[in-house]
Amino acid sequence: MKAPNPDSDSFQLADVVAQAIAGDEAVWRELIERYSRRIYALIKSRTGRDEIAEEVTQSVFVTVAEHLGSGRYAEQGKFESWLFRIAMNRLRDERRRAKRSRTQRSDFLERVAPTPADPQDESEQLVQLRAALGRLSEPDQEIIRLRHHADLEFRTIAELLDEPIGTVLARHHRALKKLRVAMSQTDEVPAS
Amino acid sequence: MNQHGRQPDEPDQSLFQDERSALENQLDQLADHERSSASVALESRIMARSQASLSHAKTGSAAHPARGRRLRDLKRPHRLAIAAGLALLLFGGGYSLWTSTTAPANLPVDQADAASLENELDEWLDAATDEPMVIVTGLSELTQEMDELQRRLTDLWPTQTIHFDEDSL
Numbered sequence: 576m577k578a579p580n581p582d583s584d585s586f587q588l589a590d591v592v593a594q595a596i597a598g599d600e601a602v603w604r605e606l607i608e609r610y611s612r613r614i615y616a617l618i619k620s621r622t623g624r625d626e627i628a629e630e631v632t633q634s635v636f637v638t639v640a641e642h643l644g645s646g647r648y649a650e651q652g653k654f655e656s657w658l659f660r661i662a663m664n665r666l667r668d669e670r671r672r673a674k675r676s677r678t679q680r681s682d683f684l685e686r687v688a689p690t691p692a693d694p695q696d697e698s699e700q701l702v703q704l705r706a707a708l709g710r711l712s713e714p715d716q717e718i719i720r721l722r723h724h725a726d727l728e729f730r731t732i733a734e735l736l737d738e739p740i741g742t743v744l745a746r747h748h749r750a751l752k753k754l755r756v757a758m759s760q761t762d763e764v765p766a767s
Numbered sequence: 768m769n770q771h772g773r774q775p776d777e778p779d780q781s782l783f784q785d786e787r788s789a790l791e792n793q794l795d796q797l798a799d800h801e802r803s804s805a806s807v808a809l810e811s812r813i814m815a816r817s818q819a820s821l822s823h824a825k826t827g828s829a830a831h832p833a834r835g836r837r838l839r840d841l842k843r844p845h846r847l848a849i850a851a852g853l854a855l856l857l858f859g860g861g862y863s864l865w866t867s868t869t870a871p872a873n874l875p876v877d878q879a880d881a882a883s884l885e886n887e888l889d890e891w892l893d894a895a896t897d898e899p900m901v902i903v904t905g906l907s908e909l910t911q912e913m914d915e916l917q918r919r920l921t922d923l924w925p926t927q928t929i930h931f932d933e934d935s936l
């Protein structure tokens with residue numbers, strides 16, 4: 576398979592964003608279709624809640640539309656990292672909100688734990704993988720989710736996190752190693 | 768290259784390379800599963816909710832007309848309640864929020880309303896011409912967050928007075 580040309584892809588995306596800024600609703604819909612489920616997966620994976628993932632995803636696009644519509648966004652070829660930074664900020668706000676709420680504290684802890692809505696729909700392997708991922712440190716989870724759930728290139732993750740790409744690559748590699756260990760520990764736990 | 772066709776831009780690590788590829792493919796499967804768990808109406812809901820903002824780009828108007836009118840129709844305590852709602856949104860529950868009126872701002876801020884509340888407040892702040900005051904009172908937890916809360920609200924609302932009065936309860 577031929578790898579996509581990142582520069583070409585960026586150029587096309589910049590073109591698409593420019594058309595959205597000009598108020599082209601069809602192009603805006605394309606952007607929604609291209610990114611909404613990736614953002615949804617990012618949020619859902621962290622919170623474990625469909626309703627929160629849906630609300631946060633919607634709010635991210637409303638914010639983006641407002642910025643595009645009001646001229647507050649200047650296209651500099653970093654649309655993806657900007658978009659997912661908004662999503663990450665919303666996720667942090669949501670986590671902060673939940674943490675500060677006494678009544679929701681235990682609820683939040685439940686969210687952190689892997690609790691798929693309908694485990695019967697998932698293979699045992701995916702259930703174990705989600706559980707193992709949830710046991711990693713927050714930074715390790717973050718880098719894995721940005722790479723896989725958000726489906727971002729490493730250079731975009733580096734822009735988003737404002738870290739050198741080498742650091743991002745190393746973080747991802749270390750996180751995978753830890754995930755492998757966490758998976759093996761899961762395997763050793765006898766089923767109750 | 769994994770099943771998603773991303774570039775192999777990760778470092779060449781012979782250590783557990785096969786396992787790594789398998790693990791990455793499993794993660795991609797998990798991610799696909801999460802994406803597919805979204806409602807089939809997700810995109811259309813986003814489209815419906817964001818269309819007003821995009822149409823602004825077409826018309827070039829100074830503000831979102833429908834939403835702006837709605838906000839201007841609100842009474843001042845309710846506007847202030849929106850501001851307090853933002854504080855609640857940003858910093859969570861566990862304390863009370865009062866406006867500068869004597870009546871408490873009984874804020875029905877739930878998860879579903881949070882983002883739209885923030886958006887509405889943002890627009891109202893742009894149009895606000897009076898000098899409202901938000902008095903935030905509450906529990907001891909708030910003290911720890913007061914500086915941060917004031918900074919965030921001041922950033923959003925630089926021309927207005929924001930007063931924190933922990934003892935007024």
